[in-house]
Amino acid sequence: MTNKTHEQIFDTIGDASITDAVYSRRNVLKKSSLGVAALALSGMPIGLAVMAESAMAQSSGSATSALTLALKLELLEQAFYQAGMNMYASSGTNPMFSTAEEDAVNEILGHENAHVALLSSVITGVTAPTYDFTGGSGANNGPFDPFNGTDTTDFFALAQLLEDLGVRAYKGQAPNLIGDTHLVTAFQIHSVEARHAAQIRTLRGTTPWVDAASALTDYDSGFATAQAPIVEAVYGPEVAGTDTNGQPTFSKGEDNVLQYSSYAPLGYNSGNKPAFDEPLDATNVAAIAALFGVS
Amino acid sequence: MTGFETGAGAGVDWAPIEEWGTAKNAHAAAAIPTGIRAARETDRWVGIVLIVSGSGQKVARGANILLTRTLPEENLLQWDTGSLPFRGSKGQTGIPVSAVSYPFTLEQPDMADARTEIVNELDSILRTSKRRDFLKLAAMGGMGAFFPAIIAGCNGDTTDPTAKAGFNFSSDRGALNLAYAYTQFMADFYARVQSNPYVGMTTTENGLFFNYPGGINYQLQAQRNTLQNLITSGRITDAVLFNFTSVDFSTRSVVMGFAQTFGDLGVAAINGSVSTVKNATNLTLLGKIVSALARQAAAIRDLNDQAAGSARTSFAATADAQGLDPATDPKSVITTLQPYFRTTLSTSGV
Numbered sequence: 001m002t003n004k005t006h007e008q009i010f011d012t013i014g015d016a017s018i019t020d021a022v023y024s025r026r027n028v029l030k031k032s033s034l035g036v037a038a039l040a041l042s043g044m045p046i047g048l049a050v051m052a053e054s055a056m057a058q059s060s061g062s063a064t065s066a067l068t069l070a071l072k073l074e075l076l077e078q079a080f081y082q083a084g085m086n087m088y089a090s091s092g093t094n095p096m097f098s099t100a101e102e103d104a105v106n107e108i109l110g111h112e113n114a115h116v117a118l119l120s121s122v123i124t125g126v127t128a129p130t131y132d133f134t135g136g137s138g139a140n141n142g143p144f145d146p147f148n149g150t151d152t153t154d155f156f157a158l159a160q161l162l163e164d165l166g167v168r169a170y171k172g173q174a175p176n177l178i179g180d181t182h183l184v185t186a187f188q189i190h191s192v193e194a195r196h197a198a199q200i201r202t203l204r205g206t207t208p209w210v211d212a213a214s215a216l217t218d219y220d221s222g223f224a225t226a227q228a229p230i231v232e233a234v235y236g237p238e239v240a241g242t243d244t245n246g247q248p249t250f251s252k253g254e255d256n257v258l259q260y261s262s263y264a265p266l267g268y269n270s271g272n273k274p275a276f277d278e279p280l281d282a283t284n285v286a287a288i289a290a291l292f293g294v295s
Numbered sequence: 296m297t298g299f300e301t302g303a304g305a306g307v308d309w310a311p312i313e314e315w316g317t318a319k320n321a322h323a324a325a326a327i328p329t330g331i332r333a334a335r336e337t338d339r340w341v342g343i344v345l346i347v348s349g350s351g352q353k354v355a356r357g358a359n360i361l362l363t364r365t366l367p368e369e370n371l372l373q374w375d376t377g378s379l380p381f382r383g384s385k386g387q388t389g390i391p392v393s394a395v396s397y398p399f400t401l402e403q404p405d406m407a408d409a410r411t412e413i414v415n416e417l418d419s420i421l422r423t424s425k426r427r428d429f430l431k432l433a434a435m436g437g438m439g440a441f442f443p444a445i446i447a448g449c450n451g452d453t454t455d456p457t458a459k460a461g462f463n464f465s466s467d468r469g470a471l472n473l474a475y476a477y478t479q480f481m482a483d484f485y486a487r488v489q490s491n492p493y494v495g496m497t498t499t500e501n502g503l504f505f506n507y508p509g510g511i512n513y514q515l516q517a518q519r520n521t522l523q524n525l526i527t528s529g530r531i532t533d534a535v536l537f538n539f540t541s542v543d544f545s546t547r548s549v550v551m552g553f554a555q556t557f558g559d560l561g562v563a564a565i566n567g568s569v570s571t572v573k574n575a576t577n578l579t580l581l582g583k584i585v586s587a588l589a590r591q592a593a594a595i596r597d598l599n600d601q602a603a604g605s606a607r608t609s610f611a612a613t614a615d616a617q618g619l620d621p622a623t624d625p626k627s628v629i630t631t632l633q634p635y636f637r638t639t640l641s642t643s644g645v
Contacts, residue, residue: 107608111618113618114618114619174569174582187620189618191620192619195620198593199611202594209590272513272516274508274587274590
């Protein structure tokens with residue numbers, strides 16, 4: 001019997017050679033994931049094919065463009081929630097928000113106002129355009145009708161999309177803010193947007209997190225058929241299929257089951273989609289925002 | 296103590312609840328298959344067994360057996376015992392060892408529930424003082440000859456390699472390790488909530504916590520495991536030790552208050568550490584996790600609003616007048632966490 005302590009023994013276990021051997025599988029997987037960015041995006045809705053650009057573009061933008069995109073989205077949300085409060089928070093011929101709905105929208109609007117004010121202090125020259133809340137690219141003939149005066153279904157459906165899109169957009173822009181003084185601020189807004197998304201989703205009777213199964217169509221629950229292309233754009237894009245290892249191919253959408261070096265079925269739980277919100281690159285975000293009149 | 300063959304011969308069903316991967320031995324992995332088994336009688340589980348069948352095989356110098364538990368089935372749970380102190384000395388020849396067991400009884404015939412319980416039991420054994428008992432059993436079972444240094448180290452030695460976790464923020468590793476410690480912490484918390492549910496847990500709450508795979512506990516496990524997988528070097532211990540003695544898990548308000556406070560803290564902790572991250576991949580991973588944590592925290596807050604019968608306005612009440620969630624500096628985060636950690640936390644580089 002020796003007198004070695006736990007500490008000494010554990011120091012030995014930390015040997016690099018051992019660690020390398022232990023994690024060799026990870027390295028193999030990491031290598032196998034390098035080629036995924038080159039995969040073609042074949043599953044895109046036809047009308048949104050313009051968005052099918054590489055997500056890698058998000059790493060080449062500047063901090064200014066990142067914050068400009070953020071401000072445009074915040075202005076869109078601000079106008080959307082303000083219109084919602086104007087229409088549904090007071091009695092009249094229109095249906096009214098429930099108390100919980102009005103509380104939520106009011107809180108969220110307050111935050112969006114603050115975000116606009118904050119970002120406007122950094123980014124100048126961005127003003128609110130005339131929005132098309134139908135999602136019709138300015139033609140006002142899109143699949144959403146959030147201010148129809150009959151019910152608030154589309155209002156909250158669109159609210160969910162805008163919030164979840166905002167979360168993805170900030171996340172996608174984070175790498176452009178590395179080393180920038182506004183990185184932390186962007187993260188502080190980002191998590192507030194995630195809280196908004198959770199509450200809107202809860203009020204809609206779905207999970208607070210994006211909890212879709214592998215098929216992209218599962219995202220469409222609670223949306224009209226005509227809205228599906230926009231819904232899929234917000235939560236996609238998806239690349240269907242399997243790789244040479246028989247594993248699901250990498251997806252840039254919220255149905256991603258591959259977190260870095262590990263595949264979902266192999267025990268690292270990376271296939272747990274709600275645990276990881278996915279980023280969306282500026283090109284795709286801008287294309288979706290353009291549907292609502294953002295230029 | 297029950298030997299593997301003996302147990303099987305006695306009519307106990309040694310169910311292969313999982314494979315513990317393969318022996319992660321740098322030099323002799325193929326030679327030392329290992330496994331973990333649970334002994335199941337008709338209506339109860341009566342023991343867990345660590346199998347080390349290294350019969351006649353020469354253990355090469357510096358050989359370490361790191362048992363990495365993976366569950367191929369459904370990714371239900373994953374637990375790495377990478378810090379287990381099993382080690383063979385230079386040139387030592389392993390003697391035939393079939394199995395050692397740690398006996399316990401669990402009146403829970405259901406496989407899925409039992410798995411959780413067994414894992415918790417294993418976790419407890421291997422993380423706490425019970426480990427010494429386990430290792431003594433291992434010695435009696437013949438593993439002592441295999442791992443003499445370990446057994447010696449267990450005699451009255453209170454030094455534990457999981458006793459310290461340092462977060463050095465001079466590289467990305469600090470923020471990643473802090474997130475890793477945090478997800479270990481909260482995954483452990485929810486495992487305790489699951490095994491000891493508070494009185495009056497609603498269906499909604501239960502589902503939010505424990506639905507598979509979207510439940511908060513599974514999210515945290517997935518985040519923890521992915522961080523463990525991502526931090527390839529300089530990772531803190533995979534077995535951070537916690538102290539939940541001050542938490543009354545039987546009381547709803549205590550558990551839900553804790554879930555809210557520390558759910559918010561996780562968000563603030565990542566927000567407060569991202570300025571130290573330089574690599575886009577690492578930053579994006581933290582981004583992916585922090586918004587999921589924020590959704591969890593908002594959901595907990597809304598449940599607490601509803602339970603209190605107050606206006607449902609708390610979901611994002613963490614935001615300040617500028618609409619910003621807190622970004623708490625790592626030192627403050629650790630100060631808040633420390634009372635619930637037996638592992639001593641420290642920071643540097645910030």
